[in-house]
Amino acid sequence: MSPRKVPLRQCVGCQEQKPKRSMLRIVLTPLGEVVVDLTGKRAGRGTYICASPECFELAKKRKSLDRGLKTAVPLPVYDELLKVLRERETHE
């Protein structure tokens, strides 16, 4: 693995730079929904977060998705995203 070829993204939770492929993409769709983009290909403004509940909690505390997505993200959305993450974990 060549580190130079790994695209890094900053996590909106812990603010660390990590390989894009190890992270989850959160997208603000053209319809105004905030969803976890499991394919990495959905249209809309995206931001990245580690696939870890801690980072979701941090992001929620700081409301950092607001900044990343440039919209006011209601708090229940964070819980919804966390639920998706948890469900995803149980499938793996």
Ligand SMILES: [Zn+2]
């Ligand atoms: Zn993180």
